[in-house]
Amino acid sequence: MLDVIVIGMGAHGSAGLFHLAKKGLNVLGLEQFEQIHNNGSYHGLSRIIRMGLYEGDAYLPLAKRSFELWRELEKEYNEQILYMTGIINIGNNKSAVFKNTLNSAIKHNLDYKEMDSNEIMSSFPGFNLTSDLKGVYLKEGGFLDPEKAVKAYTQLAIKNEAKINYNEKVLSWNDNDSHIEVLTTKATYKTKKLVIAGGAWNINLFDIPKLPLSIVRQVVGWFPSKNKSLFDKNKFPVWILQKGENHGYGFPEYGNSGLKIGIFNHLYEKISPDKYNKNITAEDIKLLSDFTINFKDTEKGENFSTCMFTNTPDTNFILDKHPSTKNCIIVSCCSGHGFKFSSVIGEIISDLCQKEQTEYNIDLFNISRFN
Numbered sequence: 001m002l003d004v005i006v007i008g009m010g011a012h013g014s015a016g017l018f019h020l021a022k023k024g025l026n027v028l029g030l031e032q033f034e035q036i037h038n039n040g041s042y043h044g045l046s047r048i049i050r051m052g053l054y055e056g057d058a059y060l061p062l063a064k065r066s067f068e069l070w071r072e073l074e075k076e077y078n079e080q081i082l083y084m085t086g087i088i089n090i091g092n093n094k095s096a097v098f099k100n101t102l103n104s105a106i107k108h109n110l111d112y113k114e115m116d117s118n119e120i121m122s123s124f125p126g127f128n129l130t131s132d133l134k135g136v137y138l139k140e141g142g143f144l145d146p147e148k149a150v151k152a153y154t155q156l157a158i159k160n161e162a163k164i165n166y167n168e169k170v171l172s173w174n175d176n177d178s179h180i181e182v183l184t185t186k187a188t189y190k191t192k193k194l195v196i197a198g199g200a201w202n203i204n205l206f207d208i209p210k211l212p213l214s215i216v217r218q219v220v221g222w223f224p225s226k227n228k229s230l231f232d233k234n235k236f237p238v239w240i241l242q243k244g245e246n247h248g249y250g251f252p253e254y255g256n257s258g259l260k261i262g263i264f265n266h267l268y269e270k271i272s273p274d275k276y277n278k279n280i281t282a283e284d285i286k287l288l289s290d291f292t293i294n295f296k297d298t299e300k301g302e303n304f305s306t307c308m309f310t311n312t313p314d315t316n317f318i319l320d321k322h323p324s325t326k327n328c329i330i331v332s333c334c335s336g337h338g339f340k341f342s343s344v345i346g347e348i349i350s351d352l353c354q355k356e357q358t359e360y361n362i363d364l365f366n367i368s369r370f371n
Helices: 011-022 057-077 096-107 117-123 146-159 199-205 282-294 339-355
Strands: 002-007 027-030 047-050 087-091 112-116 134-138 141-144 163-165 170-175 180-184 188-196 214-223 238-243 246-251 259-263 303-311 318-322 325-332
Touching (some): 002 180, 011 146, 047 087, 047 238, 096 112, 096 134, 141 238, 199 325, 214 282, 318 339
Parallel strands (some): 087 238, 188 325
Antiparallel strands (some): 087 134, 180 188
């Protein structure tokens, strides 16, 4: 019998499998797709990591530990995964992105600089901002290479004697008191503990009636520049920009040519993970192209990519024991801001499987809040 099965080898599942394997447990990872794929939520070359958090104080200890663990992963894998470009959160005086980041930076004594629009454009000439906008710049921020991170965690888990079965979809699971049975397209497995980290597929895998998860189609695009130095990752930061109804985010040039731009929740198009339009529409292109007004010398977008956000009503994570059994851990660290935390979420998964508790305060992520 296995000690733990982890369903889903994306960001959080792969990190959890790694931490469990490193503790010497007999673990199996199950993934319905290939090792690295573009069917879920972690692909797209870059994900934001930041210490200045506008989501709330509960996330700060997780952010601090996640930075430590990403650096440990880089050393063990011997490749760069974390790129420290700095990050600037921009909005007007009333915007949550600006106000909450500033308050968090002050409260927690972070290394920050408050800047008006002219100061931002002087420091980072790639911006083209209106005078009502202000920013909070933090050195402790940048981006992660998500595909490389998942590859590192899965390969190191295998090195620590974990087993991973790819192209094997989980059909159902059942708690038989003495163990949990997991039925897949290829076999039936018995395990003492089960971790469900299936991303957008959690909506079915959790097997919790009326679970308030919604899946939203997300699109990002890359916009080349006439002046490539404007968005060089050694000169230009990761950014979040709240302007009007649009809550934009993006990255300096990395992987694909140009500035990467996304809008949180894009067109708010609710979808099913097994059936949604991955083709890029004229409406997709227009929404992202219109946002380039905030930048200088960008050209027509050349590359676009779709993925999925799995959202909770309050945008906070789900990280808890399953309400029907203490032997199943449910993980949906989502709502478009979860990847940066996956290193520490993996550690917490390991804690919950072995000790049924963790040193981190994760009360905010209890499933009972939706009752």
